[in-house]
Amino acid sequence: MVSDTLAARISYQATPDLRKIDYKEGLDDPLKRAMGDYQRMFLAACKRHRYVLERQKRLYGSNIVRFQVMI
Secondary structure: OHHHHHHHHHHHHHOOOHHHOOHHHHHHHHHHHHHHHHHHHHHHHHHHHHHHHHHHHHHHOHHHHHHHHHO
8 A cells, every 4th residue: 555655656746747848948949959050060161161261262362262252
């Protein structure tokens, strides 16, 4: 009988109250993570692109850089 009462208490505590669950926040978490990942990748790509343009400018002069930016 004690084990049944203990099991009932544990299962009650493990079951969340449906009124207290914030579904919107739960759904937003993967979206927020994806947006953060996208922003980090975009920032890395911008830094890489800027580095490549600066390197080409040093190696070949500014004419090639202007041509590539127009493309």
